[in-house]
Amino acid sequence: MPAGKASASRIELLQGTLDLLVLQTLLWGPDHGYGITQRLRAVSGDALRIETGSLYPALHRLERRGAISAEWKTSENRQRVRVYRLTAAGRKLLGSERSRWQQLADAISVILARTAETEP
């Protein structure tokens, strides 16, 4: 089976999900890339480890779409860091992404429930 197609669809799914997660994290307050990975990791109890190779493309993509904005700041230990914050458009996007996720989750759970009923 050609690997290209399989990975392409996997990326689609990841992207959508990752965007949602990033936006949600920034809802709690502005943060830099490293901070976002650490927060997600902590909140999910180490279950979610975000690849840098996915995170930074996602951040820059969201920035390009205007969902988040970035500025350079100096961190508490005098490190120059790029801090992202949610924009108004980002809040809106988060809302719609959340409801889409909810729809998806609902749909999947309905299907899973139906499967359970028909099981012998």
Next chain:
Amino acid sequence: MRYPWSRFGRRVRDEELDDELRSHLHMAEEDRIAGGESPESAAASARREFGNVEIVREFTREARGGVRLERLAQDVRFGLRLLRRAPGFAVLAILCLTIGIGANAAVFGWIEGILLRPYPKVAHQETLFALAGTSQGSPDFDVISWPDFVDLRRSGTLYEPIAEKITSTTLSVGDRAERVHGSVVSANYFDALGVKPLLGRGFEAEEETGRNAHPVTVISHQLWKRRFNGDPAILGKTQKMNGVEHTIVGVAPEGFFGTFVGYAFQFWVPVSMQETFESNVYKLEDRGQRWIEGFVRVRPGATLPQAQAEISAAAKRLESDFPATNLGRGARLLPLWRSPFNNAGALLPTLRIALGVAIVLLLIACANVGNLLLVRSFARRQEMTIRLAIGAGGGRLAAQPLVESLVLAAFAAAGGLLAAYWLRDALVLLIPPRGVPMSLAGRLDARVLAASIGVSVLATVLVGLVPAVQARRLDLAGALRSGSGGVVGQGRRRHPRSGLVVLQVSLSFLLLVGAGLLLLSMRRIHDSRPGFATDDVLTAGIDLAAAGCGRPRAALFEDTLLERARAIPGVRFAALSRIRPFGYRTYSSASIETAAYRPRPDEEPTVEFNEVSPSYFETAGIPLAAGREFMRKDDETAAPVAVVNEAFVARYFRGEDPIDRSFRADGRSIRVVGVARQSRYENLLEAPKPFYYVPLRQSFSASVNLYLRTAAPPETVLPALSREIQALDRDLTPSELITMREQVRRSAAPQRVAVTLLAVFGGVALLLAAIGLYGVVSHAVSQSERELGLRLALGASAPNLMGHVMSQGLRLAAAGVVLGAAAAIGLTRLLGYLLYGVGPRDPVVFASAGLVMLAAALAACLLPAWRAMRTDPVEALRG
């Protein structure tokens, strides 16, 4: 800390991204140190967790650079970087593509400059067409008469005709006499062509009228510079041509060579001077005298079919108004490249073949570079796989080789255009000089540029396609398992490369066969017998009209010249004729009637003839089958006689003995006194055709060719001949003093051009194919060192191993030869009339081409095979 990418971060955004990723790493490191790890291990594990920095960076830029153009710019920069890291590969690839693109650009330039836009400085050549006469029942195009021309011009609302007849003369300025070529033209010539004289003017309408009434001339820029030293006060001065002083009224702009493909003309005179320039035969009032090689400028807004319809209607009216001369005659507008009146037609098949060959060469070059790119993409398989694994789109990966090949093709296109520029005059060099300044330049205009860029884009796609498809088919699981240690001649991934090599070999074989067939044709032409003697016959053009002789003086002169020539030691026979066989001037022709031949109702049989002096046949070496040749007694006072050739007898006398029978030529009765054996008249390739000869004295011409049949080598009588001619008349310069052998050789110029092109391109193609084969075999050897070592360890002998590797390469070559032979069998027919005495499927040529190809393949495989033989089993197995 130094990051591998920092050297290349040019743009601020890239640097910012670097900073951002660096801060990420830094923070991860600090967190780990704070968690109790040692600084070294913290740095190492932070980086491990981070992953491949360059790839993260690449994909972030990819995500950010949503604008396609920006992405392309990234890819181009990436491509440039890769090329800079592998300069050897880059140079080889660019060189290959330069050859391919350059060959195409050069041929495009030639086609543009010789066929499509053949006349430098002439405006809007897309609305300029050749004007030719047609006659019912004849497939050939004809010249037209001046009265017809004037009538066609009068009825033209959508078109404006231009008349031209090429001519030559002896030009005397001061005490130097020389042959120059020019043309007799209608008064609108310069205006209608859109050529504005540099000095003075073109011709005025009234200069068309009155027999020899307007001895005025426009001279070329070249002549003005060369003979008059660019004299700014040239206008109003005179130059003597054909014994008549002509007033110079204009100087043509620099770079305007007239309107005859191949020749650079030096002067123009108005049609009223026709008689002066055409052997003292006045044709301007004779509708039956056809001599004009015309053009038509279709007026703005009109289309070719509209103009054609209008001129056809006008020709139809002429048919009914003048049935005696015009029955069955029409007028036809032709694209310039189909003009029957100049060298374009002779070069058309050659240029067509050149185009085919250039395309084949480009394909070979593309296959070669595609192969090189494939090798590189295998080397980068790991990198590509990782990019795929972390989520690069397959499309982006596939785009990379395309962009890389675009970068290569861009360089190659620049090089190719440069090469085409250098080569634009190359065709002239291949055509033997004819005593006429030649102009046969390619033309690199916007259209050629666009076509060349199109070809480069095509090359890009072809070159990048195979690796791109490969990238798309990249198999994650398979590729992550390390793939060294293959087996020679096996492994799925070698297929596309082998395929490319087979393709290359087959295309090169095709070119080799073409070159071989043409080479053999050249030899056959060289050995062929045109039906007249060639080696011991010297010929020279003698233009008495140009030297200012009237008819009685010229006739006397001709007799004296023959006497003196015969007296030169070493000369066996001497004779004159009006037209030289295989020359560029056309024979006279006449409509023929005989009792034995009944033409179809719409047919007007026309036969060409030559005007020859006594003893022409023994001098030219044309045997007589029956009867006698012309004698002194066959002069203007005697009854008209003729010698006909064998095809004439077969057709117009139904093969019966024609001696002392008569035929009518243009209504005049002529008695046949002899039958000449068939010979060739215009070129070696023509089919046998009816032809006849009349005595020069009975059809006088002041412009003749002298022939000397010599006992000694012809060159030895040259000085004596020049001396005799000079002694007769100081103003007379014989033109084109050559042997008939040379004259025949010149007529094979199209073959010579084609054979040179094919031989050069075929050689280059062979080299490219050999490089490709070498690449594949040596790559296979380097990839399978372990296997080779194992074989050695298991007891295979070194020669054994060498044979194994050689056979792999030769198998590919053999497959290519078989494929190429199949293609060649179908395609060599396209060489058409360029082949002479050789079948398009000549087995000797095919076999020789195959041998050459296999020899090249052998040479290409030898080095890698030798390296395989020297494999150290211990090293190989340990590695």
